[in-house]
Amino acid sequence: MRANPAAAARLKRLPGSIASYTIFIAWTLITLVPLLWMGYSSFKSNEELTLDIYALPKALFDNRNDEYVVIPKTLNVILPYDPELDTRERLIIESTTIAPTRRMMVHFLVKDDLPAELAGLQPGDKLLVSQLPRAMQKDINRRTIWFNYSSAWNRGNLGSKFLNSILYAGVSTTLIVLLGLMMGFALGKMGYKKISLILAGLIGFGYLISNNSVIIPLFLLLSKLKLTDTHLGMILVYTAFGLPLSVMLSAQFIRGLPDSLIESAFMDGAGYFRMFFSIIMPMSVPVVTTVAIISALGIWNEFLLVLVLATSELTKSLPVGVFSFSSLQSTQLGWQLAALVIAVVPVMLVYFIFNKRLTQGVVAGAVKG
Amino acid sequence: MKRFILVLMVLALVVPAFAAGQKEAAPGQIVVKTMAYGDNSNPEGVNWVRIVDAFHKANPGIKIDYELLYDEAYHQKVAARLASGDVPHLAYMGADARWGAPWKEASQQFDHRPFIDGKVFDLNLIPPMGPKNEIFVLPLGTSNITTVLYMNEALVKSLGFAEPKTYEDLVAMVPKAKAAGLEVVSIDGADGWAWGSCYMSAIIARLSGDANWVSKAVAGQYKFTDQVFVDSLAMITRMVKDGVIAEKSVLVDYGANLSTFSNKKALFVVQGQWAAGSIDPAVADTTKMLAWPKLPGEKPAMAGSVAAAIQVGYGLTKAGAADAKVRDAALKFMMYFYSVEETTLRLREGAIVAPILKNYQVPADLPLIVKQKVSLAQSAKNTDVIDAFLGGAANDALNAGMQKIVTGAATPAQVAAEVEKLLRK
Numbered sequence A: 001m002r003a004n005p006a007a008a009a010r011l012k013r014l015p016g017s018i019a020s021y022t023i024f025i026a027w028t029l030i031t032l033v034p035l036l037w038m039g040y041s042s043f044k045s046n047e048e049l050t051l052d053i054y055a056l057p058k059a060l061f062d063n064r065n066d067e068y069v070v071i072p073k074t075l076n077v078i079l080p081y082d083p084e085l086d087t088r089e090r091l092i093i094e095s096t097t098i099a100p101t102r103r104m105m106v107h108f109l110v111k112d113d114l115p116a117e118l119a120g121l122q123p124g125d126k127l128l129v130s131q132l133p134r135a136m137q138k139d140i141n142r143r144t145i146w147f148n149y150s151s152a153w154n155r156g157n158l159g160s161k162f163l164n165s166i167l168y169a170g171v172s173t174t175l176i177v178l179l180g181l182m183m184g185f186a187l188g189k190m191g192y193k194k195i196s197l198i199l200a201g202l203i204g205f206g207y208l209i210s211n212n213s214v215i216i217p218l219f220l221l222l223s224k225l226k227l228t229d230t231h232l233g234m235i236l237v238y239t240a241f242g243l244p245l246s247v248m249l250s251a252q253f254i255r256g257l258p259d260s261l262i263e264s265a266f267m268d269g270a271g272y273f274r275m276f277f278s279i280i281m282p283m284s285v286p287v288v289t290t291v292a293i294i295s296a297l298g299i300w301n302e303f304l305l306v307l308v309l310a311t312s313e314l315t316k317s318l319p320v321g322v323f324s325f326s327s328l329q330s331t332q333l334g335w336q337l338a339a340l341v342i343a344v345v346p347v348m349l350v351y352f353i354f355n356k357r358l359t360q361g362v363v364a365g366a367v368k369g
Numbered sequence B: 001m002k003r004f005i006l007v008l009m010v011l012a013l014v015v016p017a018f019a020a021g022q023k024e025a026a027p028g029q030i031v032v033k034t035m036a037y038g039d040n041s042n043p044e045g046v047n048w049v050r051i052v053d054a055f056h057k058a059n060p061g062i063k064i065d066y067e068l069l070y071d072e073a074y075h076q077k078v079a080a081r082l083a084s085g086d087v088p089h090l091a092y093m094g095a096d097a098r099w100g101a102p103w104k105e106a107s108q109q110f111d112h113r114p115f116i117d118g119k120v121f122d123l124n125l126i127p128p129m130g131p132k133n134e135i136f137v138l139p140l141g142t143s144n145i146t147t148v149l150y151m152n153e154a155l156v157k158s159l160g161f162a163e164p165k166t167y168e169d170l171v172a173m174v175p176k177a178k179a180a181g182l183e184v185v186s187i188d189g190a191d192g193w194a195w196g197s198c199y200m201s202a203i204i205a206r207l208s209g210d211a212n213w214v215s216k217a218v219a220g221q222y223k224f225t226d227q228v229f230v231d232s233l234a235m236i237t238r239m240v241k242d243g244v245i246a247e248k249s250v251l252v253d254y255g256a257n258l259s260t261f262s263n264k265k266a267l268f269v270v271q272g273q274w275a276a277g278s279i280d281p282a283v284a285d286t287t288k289m290l291a292w293p294k295l296p297g298e299k300p301a302m303a304g305s306v307a308a309a310i311q312v313g314y315g316l317t318k319a320g321a322a323d324a325k326v327r328d329a330a331l332k333f334m335m336y337f338y339s340v341e342e343t344t345l346r347l348r349e350g351a352i353v354a355p356i357l358k359n360y361q362v363p364a365d366l367p368l369i370v371k372q373k374v375s376l377a378q379s380a381k382n383t384d385v386i387d388a389f390l391g392g393a394a395n396d397a398l399n400a401g402m403q404k405i406v407t408g409a410a411t412p413a414q415v416a417a418e419v420e421k422l423l424r425k
Helices: A005-041 A046-051 A134-145 A147-155 A158-189 A193-208 A211-224 A231-255 A259-267 A272-283 A285-301 A304-309 A318-323 A333-353 A355-368 B002-019 B043-058 B071-084 B101-105 B153-158 B167-179 B192-208 B213-219 B227-242 B247-251 B254-262 B273-278 B318-322 B324-337 B340-348 B368-379 B392-407 B412-424
Strands: A067-070 A090-095 A106-110 A126-128 B030-037 B062-069 B090-093 B148-152 B183-186 B266-271 B287-290 B306-309 B313-316
Touching: A005 A333, A046 A333, A106 A134, A134 A147, A147 A158, A147 A333, A158 A193, A158 A231, A158 A272, A158 A285, A158 A318, A158 A333, A193 A231, A211 A231, A211 A304, A211 B071, A231 A285, A231 A304, A259 A272, A272 A285, A285 A333, A285 A355, A304 A318, A304 B071, A318 A333, A333 A355, B030 B043, B030 B071, B030 B324, B043 B062, B043 B324, B043 B340, B062 B071, B062 B324, B071 B101, B090 B324, B148 B153, B148 B273, B167 B183, B167 B266, B183 B254, B192 B213, B192 B227, B192 B266, B192 B306, B192 B392, B213 B227, B227 B392, B227 B412, B247 B392, B254 B266, B266 B273, B273 B287, B273 B368, B287 B368, B313 B318, B313 B324, B318 B324, B392 B412
Parallel strands: B030 B062, B030 B090, B183 B266
Antiparallel strands: A067 A090, A067 A126, A090 A106, B090 B313, B148 B266, B148 B287
16 A cells, blocks of 8 residues: 555654744743733732732722721822812822822822711721712722823823833934935945945944943033933934944845946936935835834833933933832832833834734845845 | 925924923023932832922922932932033932942032031931031931841741840741741842841941941951951851751842732841831731841840941032032922921831931831831941942952852852952952
8 A cells, every 4th residue: 555645745744843833832922921911910919919920910900899098198198189279178098908008099089079977087097999989989990900000101201201212213213214225325336335345344333332332421422412311312322323234234235226227217317316215215115114123123122321311201211111110119010010011012003003014024124135 | 205205304393393492491490400319119209209399389490300210220320420520419329338439439529517407407417428527418317227137026926936036046946937938037139239238237247346347347457358257258158058048049139028028928037227118017017127136156245236327318419519509499409308297208108217307206106117117226236337338349249249158159268358359459
């Protein structure tokens, strides 16, 4: 009896397939499990995270019968309203189970909206959420579930840091891509081979310089130029650090484009700018995509430069905001995880929306570059 | 393509707009450039933001333009700003090797004595910090005890023991604690500084009998290779061998250390006085703050001693004092920051041992653990904190060396020799 050749071939491929799938599945798990853990843990109270870091969230969701204690209006109770404008009397209550005594899970209930027996409670008296009017219960329920996120967003001033991250990543990446492509065009297609070689070498040398090694001289330089703690200063620094890679990849890619295109355009009377914008740029989409992804992700996640070069809250970006929840004295893990989710979600969204295009761009860039 | 160029033109117009004006204060406002200490999750940082907001509201003519950083990020930024000449007017600082050295090296220490109001601050509680008795910083409180042994009294009693009076008492707890799945003494050994500041600072004074052994050794009067220092390092080996300190403690960081104690997984925890406010309130109610019990080879003169340093606080720099308007604005803010109300809050939250304010009345309703802290500060003899005198590579080598001793990667004599060599280099 003769063996089926297709079956034999399948059998021969089987070990390889098993190994491939094992590696793919393992890699997927390595990538996804931390993200999943981060996601669900961002809804856990700090107490839950301290007790068991792998358990599913419960305390922030199961809050209908949470106990609260009435506290006095002391200095460390930060009012979410202006007492000069809003003079309504309030009952200030603090959770006895979530961050107790730390003045973090605190609610300010308008006494006029409370039944008389609750409005008359004094500091030290306790009450359950279920005793409150339904609207207040709903409000506390919502606030408790989103406790980590609202705390991270408000205390870390993540809104402005988010905008700064978008500004730095957006503008710097645009400049890196545009200027890198221009230089790549010059190095790859203009007829100054020896100078191009020297310039390419010098630019490539810039790629070897790490942030850490130049941070103090950079700080001194920016101080002299009055550019520390400015958006422009940060954008220039990110652009400068991103350009070497952009120039190297672009030059390599543009060198591979047919010279006849440039020559035809030249014969048709096109200048260099016309050639660049009408021929080089449209044909360089793969390398543009590659450079844009590498640059934007790098800038979005960059921590050290912005920590040192930005001083005020106005100029700091998301990574510094995330870091600002981790201290020696009282690490609020829940807040930090919520801040991490806030920082990661936009990148994931961009990836999911442009997944196909990004993959094509990277592959094309890799092959043609 | 046209759209792309249009976007670029818009960016070219918008971006420079971001470059200018963001640090400008309102017309007529005095700007006090400040480096503050804290982060968004600890009371120091949260209170700082609250205090500045309230101060701005009460003093619209002054802007406290601050940068809030914590731990190593703070120290790195201080170094960077001082190196670049971007010197803050007001900063969180100290007067020792860790907290004072950068300001001293940059010649930015400013003597506050002429400006300290003796009616508000008790000058007897602010120690001299310079060779001419200068006061470079207003400490947040009196001495900062770094070598506290926090005891979960309820847990210790549940195993049938009482407060330990000697090291042998601690050793006696090991078998029962291990059987119950508990650590005896938990230390955040992954943090090198904890070994120096919170542990060895107490041990060397006890064994040498000299409260100022460290400062004298740094000055050259003693050597770190002296037998007494090697013996002090060898206490680590002994404690690990006896099971008093776990070998795995080199993997435990600060947060995990406090969690272990707060979760009733350890009978004792070693930390500074500042950690009192971070212990879970339920556990804090049954916690006692102690000095290390009598150690083998301890000299009687140092019985019950704790290591303590001058507490850090806020101080003007020379750059800040150079302009009278800025100086006065900064001093006004400091009066606000050190007010009775804010100081009382710091005391309640466990951030300080005792205030430096004149005629301060300690509230009767302080939490139990805070009362204990005050009591410990009043009763225990104070000794040198290592990193208040030993800095740079020698201190780093000592901290890393103690971790190596725990894991058996180095001997006490090797670590002592390395520290001595680096110090005298």
